[in-house]
Amino acid sequence: MNTRQSGIRLAKRLDEVGFSGIVQVRNKVMAMRAEGLHVHSLHCGEPFFETPQEIKYAAVKALVENHTHYAPSSGLPPLRQALAAKLAVKNAIHVTEDEVIATVGGSQGLYAAFQSVIDPGDHVLVFSPYWTPIGDLVTLAQGRPLLVPTITARRNGIRKTLEQFSTPHTRAIYFNTPQNPSGLVFTRAEAEEVAAFAIERDLVVIADEAYEDLVYDGVHFSIAALPGMAERTITSFTFSKTYAMTGWRAGYTVAKEPFMTALRKIVLYSTNGVPTPVQYAMIQALSTPESEIAARREEYRRRRDLLVAALNDVGLECPPPAGAFYAFPNAEKINKNSRTAAQILLDKAHIATIPGSVFGAQGEGHLRFGYAIAIKEIEDCVDALRKFFA
Numbered sequence: 227m228n229t230r231q232s233g234i235r236l237a238k239r240l241d242e243v244g245f246s247g248i249v250q251v252r253n254k255v256m257a258m259r260a261e262g263l264h265v266h267s268l269h270c271g272e273p274f275f276e277t278p279q280e281i282k283y284a285a286v287k288a289l290v291e292n293h294t295h296y297a298p299s300s301g302l303p304p305l306r307q308a309l310a311a312k313l314a315v316k317n318a319i320h321v322t323e324d325e326v327i328a329t330v331g332g333s334q335g336l337y338a339a340f341q342s343v344i345d346p347g348d349h350v351l352v353f354s355p356y357w358t359p360i361g362d363l364v365t366l367a368q369g370r371p372l373l374v375p376t377i378t379a380r381r382n383g384i385r386k387t388l389e390q391f392s393t394p395h396t397r398a399i400y401f402n403t404p405q406n407p408s409g410l411v412f413t414r415a416e417a418e419e420v421a422a423f424a425i426e427r428d429l430v431v432i433a434d435e436a437y438e439d440l441v442y443d444g445v446h447f448s449i450a451a452l453p454g455m456a457e458r459t460i461t462s463f464t465f466s467k468t469y470a471m472t473g474w475r476a477g478y479t480v481a482k483e484p485f486m487t488a489l490r491k492i493v494l495y496s497t498n499g500v501p502t503p504v505q506y507a508m509i510q511a512l513s514t515p516e517s518e519i520a521a522r523r524e525e526y527r528r529r530r531d532l533l534v535a536a537l538n539d540v541g542l543e544c545p546p547p548a549g550a551f552y553a554f555p556n557a558e559k560i561n562k563n564s565r566t567a568a569q570i571l572l573d574k575a576h577i578a579t580i581p582g583s584v585f586g587a588q589g590e591g592h593l594r595f596g597y598a599i600a601i602k603e604i605e606d607c608v609d610a611l612r613k614f615f616a
């Protein structure tokens with residue numbers, strides 16, 4: 227008998243890597259639309275406004291002026307200088323331009339961070355519910371996510387809970403604030419507890435601050451700004467949410483050595499950098515006045531308040547999320563199983579949401595409603611919800 231395995235097979239490290247449950251919902255919605263049905267799209271995570279004109283013009287100008295050649299794979303020096311200045315002013319993270327690297331969205335920064343830190347068999351503490359791709363990024367790096375229930379951690383003490391879920395193989399903590407899907411914003415005091423634990427156990431923190439500009443209650447705080455944390459934190463940022471640049475694939479990561487050398491290698495050998503015209507658009511985006519960002523935040527707050535009030539009204543209990551652009555109500559009133567609840571809401575009310583279980587076991591019983599859409603669309607969804615529960 228021939229026991230040789232076929233050569234037409236995948237590398238084993240992909241065995242446990244899944245495809246996002248979010249994509250599955252998106253495909254269902256597309257199929258319903260193809261049938262001519264109107265679907266209320268609350269399953270997405272895309273800003274409601276278009277990329278501002280001046281950012282688009284900066285990319286067009288770069289193209290016309292033939293900035294179409296290779297740029298340094300870590301990013302153009304003026305971009306990295308502008309990023310270092312932004313990090314100092316907005317995040318109290320003081321770095322040189324060599325300690326920041328341009329990435330293809332926040333996603334590439336996170337991919338590179340886990341690849342830089344995780345050895346096979348290492349464990350990563352992940353507050354849960356969590357943004358789904360993180361579990362897969364850890365698995366792709368041949369590590370194992372250890373899910374830490376955020377609610378329990380907040381109730382019983384962050385440090386105590388991290389101690390309880392940690393193992394001798396723990397190497398890193400993934401720290402996302404504001405959080406997707408819950409909208410939770412960790413306080414400075416909570417970040418201090420995470421930092422104290424990381425320092426005590428000699429762990430690396432992989433911080434994800436994709437929604438830093440979307441905090442409605444409280445303030446955004448970067449864990450890398452705490453004493454002793456800059457050298458053990460890799461922080462990923464993105465232009466996707468703040469500037470409505472999801473399709474541009476623009477982000478950046480900040481880290482000290484030895485991590486920066488590893489990030490540079492991974493960016494070099496995966497994409498060899500961010501497309502040059504996109505980097506010019508990033509430079510332009512960084513000059514956006516804070517008042518404009520604040521005005522958009524108020525637009526999001528209106529959407530949040532409208533949706534959250536309606537959810538509570540119909541009995542889907544939902545404390546107002548402090549940040550990001552998602553509401554994460556308890557949906558057990560529809561069905562205890564969140565996949566079934568999402569299916570019922572989609573079939574009967576044509577409202578598309580994401581089942582909470584997609585974001586880890588701690589998300590079960592909940593649905594994620596994305597409210598980064600037009601006010602009118604939220605109002606239509608609210609009407610559909612009220613009819614469904616009438």
Ligand SMILES: Cc1ncc(COP(=O)(O)O)c(C=O)c1O
Nearest residue numbers: 271331332333357406436464466
């Ligand atoms: C928590 C979180 N981190 C990172 C990202 C990465 O976004 P992008 O790759 O578009 O920059 C997202 C996008 O939805 C997110 O929700």
